[in-house]
Amino acid sequence: MTAVIRTQGLSKWYGNVLGLSDVTLEIGAGITGLLGPNGAGKSTFMKLVTGQLKPSLGRVEILDRPVWNNTALFARIGFCPEQDAFYDELTGGEFVTRLLELQGFSRAEAEERAGKALRFVELAAEKDRLLRGYSRGMRQRLKIAQTIAHDPDILILDEPLNGLDPLSKRKIIRLIRDLRDAGRTILVSSHVLPEIEALTRSIVLLHHGKILAQGDVPYIRELIDKHPHKVAVTCADPRTLAAGLLGQPSVLNVQFGPEAGTVVFETRDRDAFFGRLTRLIAEGAQDVEEITSPDDNLQAVFDYLVGT
């Protein structure tokens, strides 16, 4: 793999607070997912990579060049910030066009590129509306439009799916995949594992400013599967269901939830557990209303991984 983004012992402190600690990474073409709970250091990492922050220690390079105050490099980077902040006096079209002019494009070329980017994110019909009238999903797509409008080689997307409804999420996931297929290097952050899984198989897990694990999705899943998982089942008769599953070696623990009709199982072998549960349901032994996994919460996964 040819590294497009390379960090070596990268660390960042905010006064006495550690933002990022000794991160060494090489990121090549395609999509790399940066996964971690809130406060893990994802945004700090992205701000260091985009030159908004200066490393306290270590190096960050893009295309073998240091990033901090290297404005020439910024022409090749597109950054989608996490914050929902815009120049609300502008229309969507003006916003993308004016930012393109800051990239050095003439007015005519900027307008042409803005139109293309807005069509790509399906906002062309809304280009003359003031930004304060845009929905959250439209604003998120507009941020993607300003990220890609100058045709950068490297895209840094900080929580691009945050706060979106499922339909908007699907649209943006499709957009990001299209950009990957066009040969871009994309670094995308999220605190939601399924979101990252929908985008890429290459994941970096960050926690408390450090790399906790790095690899493809099966490897990360394997790491996670070494630890017990919780499965909450809501049904008419949770005690009978618990009795039917308690004899299984895959079940480590059973707890009756605070809500009536809910039982929480702890298992090390999700496949075996769900196999048995499915059989019980199919046999009509139980009328199950809902199955949820509290462990889908990334913080719980991280708690397992760091042993807390």
Add this chain to the structure above:
Amino acid sequence: MSGLARPVRSIFSFYLFLVRRARRTKAFALVALLPAVTALVIRINAWLTPGASVDGPAVFANMVLTFNLQFLILVLALFYGTSISAEEIEGRTLTYLTTRPVPKAAIILGKYGAYGVFLGGMVIVGVAAAFAILEADRLADAAEWLVLLRSVAVLALGLATYLAFFTLAGVLLRKSILFGLMFCFGWENIVPYFPGATQRLTLMHYLKSLLPPVATGGEGRFAFLMFKLEPSAPAAAVITLAAVTAAALGLACWAFARKEYSFEE
């Protein structure tokens, strides 16, 4: 420096466009037109009152001194100068600028230029309108036009200097507005009345030194405000103000380029 020209132009054009749309601009534009409105009221009152006359040059000179110089340009420079960096940070839009191939110094210089041109235009329109109303019967007199030109030049120089000064304050200080208010209405509006060399420590001293003689010569109702002015030579005043402007802008660019800004939801 030539590498800065294009990005400064881009930022200048962007913010000249944005500042026209900003809500606060409408409020400040109304304030800037107050001298014209006041002049109109004075004129109408003179027309409606038998035997009353208006000393146009004296009223105009006092208006320029007490409203435009000692209030309006200070307030405009304070609110727009400090906002050059602060509005991007508070609005969390700075990211859109600092991740572009635009040196950080260009952000300061471009915004400074855009705000300076726009505010200068606003002030000049108000002053020129007040002049035309108050001196309607002397418009053929070239000497009056020179007074207007000199007044406009002093106001433009004052706006440029204070805008640069407050740009620097906005970059360096968290509570720059509070500092600015104390500076404007404490230091700058009181110390110039101190006799001796102390008044030379204010920017206002150098601006007043440049005002047309009609405003500093002891005429008009508010002439008492000037009685202790010990003016500097015009060339020295211009050089001092230009040096302060250049130094403040240079420092603001230097400090802004070295600062890091982080936004969290």
